[in-house]
Amino acid sequence: LQSEWQVANANSAHNASKLATTTLGEFRQATEARAIFDSHSDFHDIALIATTSGTTGKPKAVVHTHGDLLAACECWPRHVLLATHCDLVCGTPPLAFTFGLGGLLLFPMWAGAAVYLPDRALNPEAVAQVFTTHKPTIFYTSPTFYRQLLTQVPTLSVDSLKRCVSAGEALPESTRQAWLDKTGLTLIDGIGATEMFHIFISSSADANTTHTPHRPGALGKVVPGYRAKVVDAAGNEVGPGVIGRLAVQGPTGCQYFRDPRQSNYVQGGWNFPGDAFSQDAEGYFYFHARADDMIITGGYNVGGPEVEDCLLLHPAVAECGVVGKPDAERGMIIKAFVVLKTDCQTSVDELQHHVKNALAPYKYPREIEFVAKLPRTETGKLQRFALRQPASAPATPSTPTTSPHPRLEPAGWAKPKGYANGVLAHGKQIYVGGQIGWNAAQVFESDDFIAQTKQALLNIKALLAEAQAGPEHIVRMTWYIIDRTEYLARQKELGAAYREVMSRHYPAMSCVVVAGLIETRAKVEIEVTAVV
Numbered sequence: 239l240q241s242e243w244q245v246a247n248a249n250s251a252h253n254a255s256k257l258a259t260t261t262l263g264e265f266r267q268a269t270e271a272r273a274i275f276d277s278h279s280d281f282h283d284i285a286l287i288a289t290t291s292g293t294t295g296k297p298k299a300v301v302h303t304h305g306d307l308l309a310a311c312e313c314w315p316r317h318v319l320l321a322t323h324c325d326l327v328c329g330t331p332p333l334a335f336t337f338g339l340g341g342l343l344l345f346p347m348w349a350g351a352a353v354y355l356p357d358r359a360l361n362p363e364a365v366a367q368v369f370t371t372h373k374p375t376i377f378y379t380s381p382t383f384y385r386q387l388l389t390q391v392p393t394l395s396v397d398s399l400k401r402c403v404s405a406g407e408a409l410p411e412s413t414r415q416a417w418l419d420k421t422g423l424t425l426i427d428g429i430g431a432t433e434m435f436h437i438f439i440s441s442s443a444d445a446n447t448t449h450t451p452h453r454p455g456a457l458g459k460v461v462p463g464y465r466a467k468v469v470d471a472a473g474n475e476v477g478p479g480v481i482g483r484l485a486v487q488g489p490t491g492c493q494y495f496r497d498p499r500q501s502n503y504v505q506g507g508w509n510f511p512g513d514a515f516s517q518d519a520e521g522y523f524y525f526h527a528r529a530d531d532m533i534i535t536g537g538y539n540v541g542g543p544e545v546e547d548c549l550l551l552h553p554a555v556a557e558c559g560v561v562g563k564p565d566a567e568r569g570m571i572i573k574a575f576v577v578l579k580t581d582c583q584t585s586v587d588e589l590q591h592h593v594k595n596a597l598a599p600y601k602y603p604r605e606i607e608f609v610a611k612l613p614r615t616e617t618g619k620l621q622r623f624a625l626r627q628p629a630s631a632p633a634t635p636s637t638p639t640t641s642p643h644p645r646l647e648p649a650g651w652a653k654p655k656g657y658a659n660g661v662l663a664h665g666k667q668i669y670v671g672g673q674i675g676w677n678a679a680q681v682f683e684s685d686d687f688i689a690q691t692k693q694a695l696l697n698i699k700a701l702l703a704e705a706q707a708g709p710e711h712i713v714r715m716t717w718y719i720i721d722r723t724e725y726l727a728r729q730k731e732l733g734a735a736y737r738e739v740m741s742r743h744y745p746a747m748s749c750v751v752v753a754g755l756i757e758t759r760a761k762v763e764i765e766v767t768a769v770v
Contacts (some may be wrong), residue, residue, distance in 0.1 A: 281305040287495055288336050290432045291615040299495040300432050302336075307435070309489035310340060311348040313463040314437040318426060319401060321376060323350035328368055329378030329403075330360050330618075337405055340436040341378040351376070358720060359754030362390045363685065373398035380406040380618040381413050382557065384425070386758060388416050389556065389579065396421045405430055405437060407619045408525055410547035411455065424452055428461075429525065431511045433492035433503060438464045439523050456522040457515075464488035468517050473506060481526055481539060484515040514541065531622050533562035535570045538600050542572075542622065545603060548596045549574060552589060554582035559612050560603060561625045574603035575625055577611060580681055610652065610680055611756070646670075646704040651678045660701040668705050668768040672718065673697040674760040687724050687761045688731045694764045695739040702768060709740040711768040717749040718763040725749070 279285075285304045289297045315321060327346045331338030333355075346353045354372050356364070365387060368374065381404050387394060402423050404414075409427045417425055428440030441458030442451050452458070460466040467475050468482040476482045485508040492509050494500045503510055514526040526532065526541035533540045542560035549558045557577040562570035578584065586606045593602040613624035646660035646668070647653070660670040674697075675690025676682045684690060702708055719725045725732070745766070755763055 279304055281308075286339075288339070288432050288435075289334075291335060291619055298432075298497050298499060301493045301495050302435055302490070306490045307344060309463070310435045311344055313489065314428065314430075314440060314461045315340075315345040315348060317462045318428070318437075318440050318442050319345065319376070319403070321345060321349035321351050321401075325349065325351040325375045325400075326354060326372065326398075327351055327376040327378070328354040328356075328365075328372070328374040330365070330380070330383055331378055331406070336432050336435050337378070337430065341403065361754070361758040362386045363759075366391045366394055369398070370395045375399060376401045376403070378403045378405075380404065381409045382407065382614070382618045382620075384417055385413050385550075385557070388413075388420060390759070394420065396423065399423060401426060401443060403428070408543040408546075410543070410550050412547055412550045427452070427457060429457055429511075429513065431492075431509075433494075433511065434486065434488070434509060435490045437461060438486055438488060438490075439466060453522050455524060456518070457525045458523065459521050460486075460523070461488075466523065468515050468523075473508075478519045479516055481514055481516045481532075483510055483529055484513045484523070485510055528622070531561065533560075533570050533572055535562065535565075535572060536568045536600060538598075540572060540601050544597070545572060545574065545593060545601055548593050548601075549576065549589060549603075551596070552584065552592050554578050554584040555589070556580075556582075557612055559620050559622060559625050561622050563605065563626075571604040572601065573605040573607070573625075575607050575609050575612060577609055646701045648678070648700045648704055651700075652680045659697075660704070662705045666770050668702060668707055668711070668766075668770065670698050670701050670766045670768070672763040672765045673701075674755065674757055674763050676757070676760075682757075682759045685759060685761070687721070688728060688735050690761045691732060691764075692735040692739060694762060695736065698764060698766055699739060702766075705768075705770065707768055707770045709743040711770050712740075712743065712745040712766045713769050714746045714767040715748075716765050717747065718752050718755065718765075719749065720752055720754055720761060722751045724761075725751075 282303050282305060284301055285307055286302050288300045288302060290300065291297065321327065325346070327342060329338065329342050331341060333339050333343060342353055342355065354368065354374060356368070360368070362383070365379075365383075375398055377399055384402075384404060399421070402417070402421075402425050404425045405428050409425060414425050414427070417423065424443040426440065426443045428437035430437035438461050439458055440461055441453070441456065465487045467485050468480065469475050469485050470482050473485075487508055492500070492503045494503070503512075512529050514529045514532050516524045516526065518524070525543065526539075527543055531542050533542060542562075545560040546558050549555050549560070555576055556579040559575045561573055561575075563573040565571040574589070576589065589606055590602050590604075613621040615621060644662050645658040646662060651659070658671065659673070660668060662668055673694045675684070675693040677693065682690070683693070699709060702711065
């Protein structure tokens with residue numbers, strides 16, 4: 239080791255590109271570190287343990303080998319995506335999930351492409367700015383985010399984009415068509431799974447590729463390298479047009495880490511992702527629902543995504559989720575949870591007639607509940623199991639009879655669903671949950687950071703007033719912000735807005751920088767504790 243050290247130092251004296259002269263101890267540490275990276279990794283060695291997003295409940299840990307990662311790079315990216323060294327890739331999926339890890343790291347590296355990785359979570363406005371400033375050619379996100387881009391961003395510059403990929407949840411045909419109408423780009427839709435690492439059934443956006451072009455209503459065909467079929471409950475392959483369970487084989491597959499659910503996913507050498515599909519005579523696969531999301535009502539099989547797609551065509555509907563609710567007469571009824579667009583109104587009857595006129599009559603939702611937002615995972619997937627929970631039990635009343643603490647609900651405020659804006663505990667302690675910059679109707683009047691901060695403080699003041707308290711009773715305040723730079727740059731404006739609402743009452747304060755907030759337009763969230 240000492241001889242190698244002497245040679246290395248002699249070389250560095252004659253070559254400016256070498257490391258500077260080191261001590262023997264430093265050289266020993268560098269040599270030991272290099273030995274770690276020089277160690278041999280086998281094709282079958284574990285490369286990573288990825289967690290599922292928890293769409294159906296408790297997340298699972300999935301083991302993938304180095305061979306899985308290399309095989310994934312040689313399948314969908316090579317035959318469908320067709321990225322090159324000239325591409326710049328960006329998107330919203332977190333790298334901690336395989337949709338983002340493949341799309342925003344491995345696949346670009348395999349193609350020699352560049353990647354734009356932001357320093358914080360991207361909301362629709364930030365993505366629009368990225369499109370304008372950095373001009374990416376490939377973009378990844380979920381169907382929900384594509385809808386938000388269409389509805390929340392008035393002007394969207396997509397001149398540089400060549401490929402737009404949608405995955406993570408079912409892509410409604412209405413979203414695909416709306417994106418095509420606005421941008422001229424056909425979305426590349428695909429189904430993958432953390433258990434399989436990435437996409438294994440897909441369509442192409444380009445008829446000139448080696449893979450199949452999009453067919454309306456169909457998800458696509460199996461990606462080269464994989465095999466897929468539709469089977470019945472006994473595992474027998476079913477004929478064209480028959481709905482059954484999807485089964486997949488390929489160079490990647492499921493291996494849970496010490497989880498008994500392994501035997502549910504892998505059966506007889508086939509992977510069962512848990513989706514209900516049908517296949518036509520030409521090999522196109524059609525997604526109907528998650529297998530446990532199929533609704534059997536009055537003897538008919540109805541896929542929730544089909545009803546959701548229909549509801550999304552109504553001009554007042556921003557988002558929706560459809561599940562089955564137990565019913566003594568029909569076995570199940572179809573229930574829809576609907577989020578309306580800002581400043582749009584409609585009725586249950588109108589939405590029911592909308593579905594009846596577009597689909598078969600038995601597919602209309604017999605119950606519709608309007609909600610402020612839908613439960614989603616970190617990657618944006620709809621958590622239908624969370625929607626089914628209130629569907630099988632009485633809805634939580636505005637003031638829970640099991641709680642001794644009254645809720646604080648100012649007159650005229652939109653009623654929160656499943657949570658309280660604030661509570662008065664033991665008649666003297668006030669807890670105000672995180673308030674954001676929307677008004678009493680839960681509508682954002684501005685996207686400006688200072689304006690939203692002022693509105694959030696006004697909301698807090700209104701909640702305190704419900705308990706006959708004011709800013710002087712606040713003992714602790716916590717701020718959650720997403721843009722540290724703007725927060726620091728606008729401290730004087732922030733102080734002026736605070737004093738305008740709260741006067742000069744300064745409690746103990748904390749400020750936390752977060753990757754993002756649940757409401758994508760929110761710039762700040764503030765929570766307080768007060769004592770009267």
